[in-house]
Amino acid sequence: MGAANAASDHPRSPANLIARTVWLEISRREEYFALLILMGLYLVFAIGARLVGNTQPEAVALMLNMGLWFSATLSALLTLVTSVRLIPAEIEARTLYPLLAKPVTRGEVVLGKFLAVSSAGCLCLLVFTALTSLTWAAEFPMPGQDMLLFAQAFILQAAALALLGSLAMLLSLLAPKAPAMLVAGFLYFAGTSALNVLRSAVGSSSLASGIDWTLNYIPHFSKLCLFQRFTDGASALPWSDFGALLLHALLTTFLLLTLAARAFERRVI
Amino acid sequence: MNRSLTVAALITYILSPAWVRNIDPGDYEPEIGYSSEAQSSRNTSAVARLFGEFRTSMSDIMFLKTERYLHSGIAYQPHIQDEKTFNAKDVGTLIRPPDQDWRGFIGDIERSIKPWLDPKTHAQHTRGAELLPWFRLMTLVNPHRIRGYRIGTFILMTSGDADSTRQAREFLMEGIRNNPKSHELQFMVVRLIQHDLMDLQREKPNGSDEKSLALLKEGLEYARRGVEFGAEARPRGGWQGKGRPAEMEDSFIGCMHYEIFFLRRLGRNEEALSRARDLEEKYGPDPILQTEIQELEAELKAPPQGEKASSG
Numbered sequence: 001m002g003a004a005n006a007a008s009d010h011p012r013s014p015a016n017l018i019a020r021t022v023w024l025e026i027s028r029r030e031e032y033f034a035l036l037i038l039m040g041l042y043l044v045f046a047i048g049a050r051l052v053g054n055t056q057p058e059a060v061a062l063m064l065n066m067g068l069w070f071s072a073t074l075s076a077l078l079t080l081v082t083s084v085r086l087i088p089a090e091i092e093a094r095t096l097y098p099l100l101a102k103p104v105t106r107g108e109v110v111l112g113k114f115l116a117v118s119s120a121g122c123l124c125l126l127v128f129t130a131l132t133s134l135t136w137a138a139e140f141p142m143p144g145q146d147m148l149l150f151a152q153a154f155i156l157q158a159a160a161l162a163l164l165g166s167l168a169m170l171l172s173l174l175a176p177k178a179p180a181m182l183v184a185g186f187l188y189f190a191g192t193s194a195l196n197v198l199r200s201a202v203g204s205s206s207l208a209s210g211i212d213w214t215l216n217y218i219p220h221f222s223k224l225c226l227f228q229r230f231t232d233g234a235s236a237l238p239w240s241d242f243g244a245l246l247l248h249a250l251l252t253t254f255l256l257l258t259l260a261a262r263a264f265e266r267r268v269i
Numbered sequence: 270m271n272r273s274l275t276v277a278a279l280i281t282y283i284l285s286p287a288w289v290r291n292i293d294p295g296d297y298e299p300e301i302g303y304s305s306e307a308q309s310s311r312n313t314s315a316v317a318r319l320f321g322e323f324r325t326s327m328s329d330i331m332f333l334k335t336e337r338y339l340h341s342g343i344a345y346q347p348h349i350q351d352e353k354t355f356n357a358k359d360v361g362t363l364i365r366p367p368d369q370d371w372r373g374f375i376g377d378i379e380r381s382i383k384p385w386l387d388p389k390t391h392a393q394h395t396r397g398a399e400l401l402p403w404f405r406l407m408t409l410v411n412p413h414r415i416r417g418y419r420i421g422t423f424i425l426m427t428s429g430d431a432d433s434t435r436q437a438r439e440f441l442m443e444g445i446r447n448n449p450k451s452h453e454l455q456f457m458v459v460r461l462i463q464h465d466l467m468d469l470q471r472e473k474p475n476g477s478d479e480k481s482l483a484l485l486k487e488g489l490e491y492a493r494r495g496v497e498f499g500a501e502a503r504p505r506g507g508w509q510g511k512g513r514p515a516e517m518e519d520s521f522i523g524c525m526h527y528e529i530f531f532l533r534r535l536g537r538n539e540e541a542l543s544r545a546r547d548l549e550e551k552y553g554p555d556p557i558l559q560t561e562i563q564e565l566e567a568e569l570k571a572p573p574q575g576e577k578a579s580s581g
Contacts (some may be wrong), residue, residue: 197409200443216286226294234297244288249284258275 006127006188012077014104014196019119026082026120035074039128040111042070046135060139063076067132071125072157072227074190079161083168084181086113100269108262114165120163127147129154144233152242153226160224166256167219184205192222219252296413336447362386400424408444415451416446416516422457426464434465452502455495456520458529462488482535495524497550521556529561538565
């Protein structure tokens with residue numbers, strides 16, 4: 001009893017406290033239930049398909065792919081929508097002033113909100129992925145599908161969500177909410193295609209190599225989304241490639257968060 | 270501490286393109302669900318069909334657009350890619366013809382306001398050159414879209430413009446730069462070279478000048494590379510099924526045939542015979558290779574005559 005009291009009396013870090021508040025807010029918002037409903041729709045169809053005996057391997061592979069794609073996309077939407085509006089909404093509602101009046105730095109505010117957003121996104125991904133996998137438990141994994149690749153895909157997808165959260169937070173501090181959401185969403189869902197167009201447009205000119213190098217500083221979310229690769233039955237990534245992609249994603253997240261903290265510190269509220 | 274950590278992270282980040290730029294997790298050969306058999310099986314599931322629409326990627330949409338454009342905007346079912354079933358007898362339009370349409374005047378209205386022709390006249394294709402921007406865009410969006418490069422090259426090559434083969438070659442070389450291990454694209458170069466050789470032959474029916482000799486040598490290199498790359502990726506029994514697997518198998522076999530044809534045209538008959546036997550042993554019996562072997566055996570047994578003997 002005494003030990004429990006001692007644990008509850010132990011002061012939590014400000015970032016942790018802020019994260020808990022954001023978590024509470026996320027769990028109370030009704031619009032997030034829309035994501036659950038969408039995932040529920042998929043599950044109704046998937047379970048219906050199972051019950052009526054649609055279990056040909058090709059159909060299962062497609063449905064599994066759709067479920068994992070849904071899980072990743074809905075988690076990304078939750079992360080994107082939440083992280084873009086967290087700080088601007090608090091500034092508009094003036095609820096940020098009481099928070100800043102407390103002994104917390106602005107960097108801790110950014111970190112706390114980021115932790116909440118990315119952990120909410122990862123939890124959403126975990127729950128939806130688990131639901132999808134459980135729906136097809138009897139066939140999961142299918143012959144040819146590599147569980148090591150599944151684990152890699154999950155970890156890289158979680159890193160992609162963290163990266164998206166940090167990018168959206170930074171953009172929301174530099175631009176109004178709508179453009180910030182559009183730019184971050186575009187980069188997440190269509191960034192690689194757009195960057196491919198840019199690369200091809202440069203072609204084999206003398207500047208091509210330099211431009212190609214520079215474009216790699218823009219987050220390539222598609223490199224972190226491997227669920228399609230898993231359901232297509234491809235092999236796991238070599239550890240060097242997996243490590244390099246993960247490290248790159250984490251470094252980019254860290255730097256974007258540092259920039260977001262700087263932007264927030266300089267912002268006059 | 271924080272500052273030094275940030276500086277270290279920044280330096281690592283600045284150097285990061287060196288190790289991530291060449292990693293492309295999307296560049297792989299899918300093992301599950303892409304053969305025509307798999308598609309047919311999947312299409313028997315109503316739920317899979319319903320959800321399958323979501324999976325259509327941007328470049329797939331573009332491919333369907335180009336296909337539809339080739340048919341003057343008319344949507345046919347099955348698609349052109351399933352060539353074996355694409356004949357006037359079996360093909361239907363997405364909008365049903367009057368004798369199969371139970372909707373009466375509503376069907377008449379739809380046929381009047383949307384592109385529609387009787388399925389029996391489906392062979393009225395457009396020239397195709399208008400499609401080239403779509404193929405350009407398709408390959409820009411996804412540089413690993415080998416089919417886009419292949420069909421785009423074919424349309425360019427056969428467009429009849431004065432500069433067509435040069436443009437086709439440029440487009441195809443871009444495809445090879447982006448997909449250096451694709452045997453299908455190597456085969457397209459072989460076809461392009463064959464196209465040039467035929468043009469040269471039309472210009473000089475009796476002559477074999479240095480230009481055609483150089484083209485033959487170049488074609489032989491590409492055919493050999495096509496066989497090499499194809500053999501690395503080919504499953505034991507070959508690519509099975511219609512659609513894309515058939516195209517991959519056809520390209521591989523085409524490279525084998527052209528390797529032998531080019532060797533013969535270069536007068537290297539003994540090498541051609543030994544290579545044809547080797548290919549047949551490795552990849553199974555093939556009627557064209559067998560014919561080539563028979564012809565070559567007969568030629569090499571026969572007493573040398575005239576030019577053939579001197580060039581051989």
